[in-house]
Amino acid sequence: xxxxxxxxxxxxxxxxxxIQRLAVYEALCRERVHPxxxxxxxxxxxxxxxxxxxxxxxxxxxxVEHKIIKRVKTDSDVMRYDSVLDRHHHLYCEENxxxxxxxxxxxxxxxxxxxxxxxxxxxxxxDFKLQLVGKFTx
Amino acid sequence: xxxxxxxxxxxxxxxxxxIQRLAVYEALCRERVHPxxxxxxxxxxxxxxxxxxxxxxxxxxxxVEHKIIKRVKTDSDVMRYDSVLDRHHHLYCEENxxxxxxxxxxxxxxxxxxxxxxxxxxxxxxDFKLQLVGKFTx
DNA sequence: CTGCTTGCAAATGATTTGCAGGAAA
DNA sequence: TTTCCTGCAAATCATTTGCAAGCAG
Numbered sequence: 001x002x003x004x005x006x007x008x009x010x011x012x013x014x015x016x017x018x019i020q021r022l023a024v025y026e027a028l029c030r031e032r033v034h035p036x037x038x039x040x041x042x043x044x045x046x047x048x049x050x051x052x053x054x055x056x057x058x059x060x061x062x063x064v065e066h067k068i069i070k071r072v073k074t075d076s077d078v079m080r081y082d083s084v085l086d087r088h089h090h091l092y093c094e095e096n097x098x099x100x101x102x103x104x105x106x107x108x109x110x111x112x113x114x115x116x117x118x119x120x121x122x123x124x125x126x127d128f129k130l131q132l133v134g135k136f137t138x
Numbered sequence: 139x140x141x142x143x144x145x146x147x148x149x150x151x152x153x154x155x156x157i158q159r160l161a162v163y164e165a166l167c168r169e170r171v172h173p174x175x176x177x178x179x180x181x182x183x184x185x186x187x188x189x190x191x192x193x194x195x196x197x198x199x200x201x202v203e204h205k206i207i208k209r210v211k212t213d214s215d216v217m218r219y220d221s222v223l224d225r226h227h228h229l230y231c232e233e234n235x236x237x238x239x240x241x242x243x244x245x246x247x248x249x250x251x252x253x254x255x256x257x258x259x260x261x262x263x264x265d266f267k268l269q270l271v272g273k274f275t276x
Numbered sequence: 277c278t279g280c281t282t283g284c285a286a287a288t289g290a291t292t293t294g295c296a297g298g299a300a301a
Numbered sequence: 302t303t304t305c306c307t308g309c310a311a312a313t314c315a316t317t318t319g320c321a322a323g324c325a326g
Contacts, residue, residue: 016300016305037290052308057291059306073211077316078290091261100261107252114245115270123229123238126272132253134264154280154325175315190283195316197281215291216315 013066023048024059028069028083034099036078074099089130102132151204161186162197166207166221172237174216212237227268240270 006025007017015021027043028035035043041056060081063069070082072090076097084101087108091100107130115125144163145155153159165181166173173181179194198219201207210218210228214235222239225246229238245268253263 018300018306020307050308053290054292054309055307061292062306071213073213075209075211077217079215091258102258102261104256107256110248110252111268114248118242118245120229120240120270122275123240123270124272124275125270128268128270130249130266130268132258132261132263132266134262137260137262156281156325158282188283191315192284192317193282199317200281 009068013068015062015066019048020051020055021059021062023051024056024063028081032083034072034080034082036080038078040081072099087127087129089132091132091134091136093136094133095135098136100136102130147206151206153200153204157186158189158193159197159200161189162194162201166219170221171239172210172218172220174218176216178219210237225265225267227270229270229272229274231274232271233273236274238274240268 003022003025006022010017010021023044024040026047027040031039031043037053037057037060040060041053044051044056060069064071064081067085068083070085072080072082074080074092074097075094080099086103089102089104089107091102092098111128111130115128141160141163144160148155148159161182162178164185165178169177169181175191175195175198178198179191182189182194198207202209202219205223206221208220208223210220212218212230212235213232218237224241227240227242227245229240230236249266249268253266
């Protein structure tokens with residue numbers, strides 16, 4: 001997606017188009033693998049040293065609020081962000097706190113069908129994601 | 139489980155049995171619904187006002203390290219703990235950051251079978267958990 | 277005894293916040 | 302112009318840490 005298209009998204013959501021927001025978007029594109037806030041701040045500061053960390057935090061919050069990106073959390077303690085909004089799952093290794101995306105349409109189909117029939121009392125399912133815990137093999 | 143049995147677990151893991159550890163265990167039993175560290179600290183301080191927060195944090199870390207409990211994380215920012223170690227999934231409502239356990243053996247069977255046949259390149263699955271995102275209906 | 281644990285208080289570090297000035301629409 | 306955003310720096314708050322004293326084994 002070009003920054004032009006991205007600007008359009010911002011406008012559609014009633015958000016102003018600013019250098020800072022485009023920069024965060026740019027950083028998210030470059031570091032697509034579940035970056036931490038710190039990752040993004042450091043990428044941005046290379047090219048735009050004047051953009052402040054506070055602004056990056058605010059921008060990320062704004063994006064999450066408007067469903068432009070998602071928060072992801074592992075069992076370690078920093079927040080990570082995910083710019084991919086399609087349904088996907090996560091491969092997670094506890095040892096080194098590494099995450100990878102995992103796409104599996106067949107699996108999605110099985111789960112969708114399963115939960116179409118199965119109703120859970122007192123809960124309305126809107127989405128699901130599977131976390132596969134294990135080890136990355138070199 | 140009685141505290142006597144729990145003491146045995148501690149001993150088996152080479153951990154000393156202390157009032158503080160039993161108190162944390164007791165609090166975990168009482169507040170089984172994914173308590174935050176703060177929940178546990180406050181429960182403990184009612185009965186044992188002299189146990190310090192730092193100790194509770196250390197104890198929780200020790201328990202996680204020795205796989206006595208698990209860390210659970212939602213997309214909000216505080217750590218939660220889970221004293222149930224059986225395979226189970228989570229119902230999660232983003233609106234109020236509420237989690238519930240969800241047990242479903244049929245689902246587990248389907249997933250186990252699916253991943254027995256399906257191999258993921260460069261990843262060895264050890265466990266999985268499903269997060270069902272949605273809303274609790276009153 | 278002797279080393280693991282605790283309590284305390286200070287330190288850390290990620291994230292938030294308040295506010296005055298700046299920029300988009 | 303008017304509202305929304307940004308930068309800055311201070312504040313917050315969960316969690317960690319260092320260390321002397323305490324207790325379990």
